[in-house]
Amino acid sequence: MYDVIIIGGGPAGLSAAMLLGRCRRKVIVLDSGEPRNRWSDSMNGFLSSDGMSPADFIAKSRSEMDKYNIELKTTIVTSAKHSKGEFVVNDEEGTVYRSRKLLLATGLKDKVPELEGIEPLYGKSVHHCPYCDGWESQDKQIAVYGKDRKGVGQALGMKTWSDHITLYTDGTRSLTKADMELLQRNDVAVCTDAIARLEGEGSQLQYIVLRNGEKRPQQAMFFSTGSMQQSPLGESLGCEFTNKGVIKTRRLQESNIPGLYVAGDAARDMQLVIVAAAEGAKAGVAINMVLQKEDRK
Numbered sequence: 001m002y003d004v005i006i007i008g009g010g011p012a013g014l015s016a017a018m019l020l021g022r023c024r025r026k027v028i029v030l031d032s033g034e035p036r037n038r039w040s041d042s043m044n045g046f047l048s049s050d051g052m053s054p055a056d057f058i059a060k061s062r063s064e065m066d067k068y069n070i071e072l073k074t075t076i077v078t079s080a081k082h083s084k085g086e087f088v089v090n091d092e093e094g095t096v097y098r099s100r101k102l103l104l105a106t107g108l109k110d111k112v113p114e115l116e117g118i119e120p121l122y123g124k125s126v127h128h129c130p131y132c133d134g135w136e137s138q139d140k141q142i143a144v145y146g147k148d149r150k151g152v153g154q155a156l157g158m159k160t161w162s163d164h165i166t167l168y169t170d171g172t173r174s175l176t177k178a179d180m181e182l183l184q185r186n187d188v189a190v191c192t193d194a195i196a197r198l199e200g201e202g203s204q205l206q207y208i209v210l211r212n213g214e215k216r217p218q219q220a221m222f223f224s225t226g227s228m229q230q231s232p233l234g235e236s237l238g239c240e241f242t243n244k245g246v247i248k249t250r251r252l253q254e255s256n257i258p259g260l261y262v263a264g265d266a267a268r269d270m271q272l273v274i275v276a277a278a279e280g281a282k283a284g285v286a287i288n289m290v291l292q293k294e295d296r297k
């Protein structure tokens with residue numbers, strides 16, 4: 001019987017594990033090794049480790065678990081249940097784990113636009129988050145990819161980082177006259193033609209090639225196509241979700257299920273590594289405080 005099972009070993013899960021380890025709790029982290037930012041070479045905006053490679057960050061964080069006797073296992077969790085005051089978790093190998101509390105830190109995955117040529121560019125010169133990669137793209141020729149009105153907001157927002165913004169709607173014509181006027185007033189160009197493919201050299205985007213054969217030079221792309229839960233476990237456990245597809249959590253990362261906490265991108269709040277790590281720490285403290293109360297005679 002573990003005090004806490006943590007599903008997901010990204011920044012949220014590992015940060016919670018460290019806190020709980022420091023509280024001398026018996027903890028296991030079950031992780032399938034696919035953190036959301038694994039496509040990127042740099043983790044930007046994390047105080048003291050700005051620009052560090054995401055892989056190095058995870059490796060360093062995992063090595064810090066040894067001191068606290070945290071068990072780390074690479075595996076996919078296939079089911080989790082809450083029954084008779086305990087959590088029962090199964091993994092792909094058929095191993096069954098039991099715990100008093102459960103932390104879901106399973107993250108999100110992005111709906112990457114299905115564009116020919118995008119794969120080597122994603123995370124390097126094609127991004128979704130301006131707070132993560134806007135600085136590195138400053139003053140560049142930036143394409144914003146958005147088939148609906150979210151693209152308008154993102155295109156206008158990107159003006160913080162560059163004056164050279166073009167919104168690509170990839171063949172859809174859903175923008176209203178007011179949208180078009182707003183974009184024009186703010187010097188955002190609009191291209192409504194369908195895209196044939198992206199062309200680049202290595203991981204650097206160079207051109208957006210339209211179906212009509214036109215080749216438009218672009219140095220970076222930001223898309224606004226959304227994200228979804230990486231794992232269905234939140235749903236199968238009965239968690240309440242917001243209309244944006246993240247799990248509703250209270251102040252200390254508690255979900256609506258007693259004993260089940262959710263931290264990081266899977267939960268409500270900003271989706272940044274430093275926020276995920278902070279939420280993990282909050283969940284760790286909250287879980288320890290509840291365990292302390294339960295153990296008091």
Ligand SMILES: Cc1cc2nc3c(=O)[nH]c(=O)nc-3n(C[C@H](O)[C@H](O)[C@H](O)COP(=O)(O)OP(=O)(O)OC[C@H]3O[C@@H](n4cnc5c(N)ncnc54)[C@H](O)[C@@H]3O)c2cc1C
Pocket residue numbers: 007008009010011012013030031032033034035036037038039040042043044045046075076077078105106107108110122123127129131132133230231233263264265266271272273274276
């Ligand atoms: C391309 C890209 C670049 C980014 N760049 C930045 C940046 O520069 N700065 C920044 O602050 N943020 C950046 N982000 C956002 C950042 O990746 C997330 O905010 C952060 O990873 C969230 O941490 P997390 O621990 O919640 O989830 P994740 O890091 O996604 O970790 C979740 C973990 O859970 C595991 N998991 C999921 N389901 C299961 C299961 N069933 N069983 C076992 N394990 C499971 C996954 O394998 C994964 O290891 C970027 C995101 C992307 C996509």
